[in-house]
Amino acid sequence: MNKDDTLICLSGPLEADDPKVLQVLRNTYLDPPPMNLPFRPIMHAMMNLGKKSHTWPWIDHFIKILFSGHRDGFFIEAGALDGVYLSNTLWLEQEMNWSGLLIEADAVNYEALMKRQRRVWSSPTCISSTRYPKKTIFVSHSVRPNSQIIISPWSYRSHGHELDDDIDQSNFDSDYRSYSEVQCFPLISYLAALNVTTVDLLSLDIQGSEIKVLSNYLSSSSSVNIRVIVMEYEYDNMDAYFMAKMKHHGFILLAKGKDYIFIHKRDRILQRPEVRDILRYTTKRVALEASKNSTPTSNSSQR
DSSP: OOHHHHHHHHTOSOOTTOHHHHHHHHHHSOBOOOSSOOOOOOOOTTTTTTGGGSSHHHHHHHHHHHHTTOOSOEEEEESOTTSSTTOSSHHHHHHHOOEEEEEOOOHHHHHHHHHHTOSSEEESSEEOSSSSOEEEEEEEEEOOTTOOOSSOHHHHHTTOEEOOTTSOOGGGTTSEEEEEEEEEEOHHHHHHHTTOSEEEEEEEOOTTOHHHHHHHHHTSOOOOEEEEEEEEOOSSSOOHHHHHHHHHTTEEEEEESSEEEEEETTOGGGGSHHHHHHHHHHHHHHHHHHHHHHSOOHHHHTO
C-alpha cells in the first residue's frame, strides 16, 4: 500500500459520490450495453414454472398501467437475477425502448444475465445498505443436487441476499447455500457514475435490505428525481418510521400487496384517472387496516 492509499484509508469511508469511488465503479463494476447484439432469452422447459406463485404478475400489471405509452424512460432494477425470470423491467426495455441499469450480486446469476444480451447497463455488485461503499458477504441460494423440484431453478436463485441476522432464513432450509464476497455501492454512486438525473422506475428486490437502501438515499443530498419505486418487503408489517420518512420526502403509497409501490406525489402519472382510482382504493384500504388494528378486542375492553 502506497502513501496515498494509506491516507485514503486513514480518512475513513469514502463518500458515495467521491470521484475515486465513481472512477472505480465506472471502470471496474459497470458493463455497458452490448452493441448490435440480439436479445437472447435462452428459455427452457422449466423457465416459467412457479412464476405465477411470486408477486411478479401483480407488479407487472401495475407497471403496464403506469408506463403504458411512456417511451424512452430509465430504470434501475436491483436483484435482476438472470435478466428474464421475474424481471420487472424487460417489458419496458423491449416494448417501450427504455434504457437502464441491472444490478445482480450473485456471480452465477450475473453470468446468465450477461448471456441474455439485454441492451442496458449492468453491474455485478449490490446496493450498499450503508451510506458508504463496502464489501459484504452475499448468500446465494440454489437447488440441491438431485432435488426433485417442480418449479424453475431460478425461483430458488432469486432468494440470494446479503448476510444479515435480521433476515429470516427459515424458509430456505431445503436450499443449497454458498457464500461469496461482493462489492457494494450506495444507490447515489450508480446514479452519479451514469450521470442520471431521472429514474422513472426503481425496482428493489434485494431480500431484506430495501428499507436501508431507500433510507440512505432519502437522507442524502441527491437531486435525482425518482418517480416510481417498487420494493419487496420480507416482513409482516411495514415499518411505520420508514413510511413516515417516505411521506416526508414526497412519496405516497400507490399499491400494496406483498410488495409496495410508491409514487412521488407531484408526478404527472397521478393525473390519469385510472391511477387516481388505484390511489383512492389503496388509501381506503390502508385506513381500514389501521382502524382494525387500533380497535380494541372485546376481551381487552373489559380489562
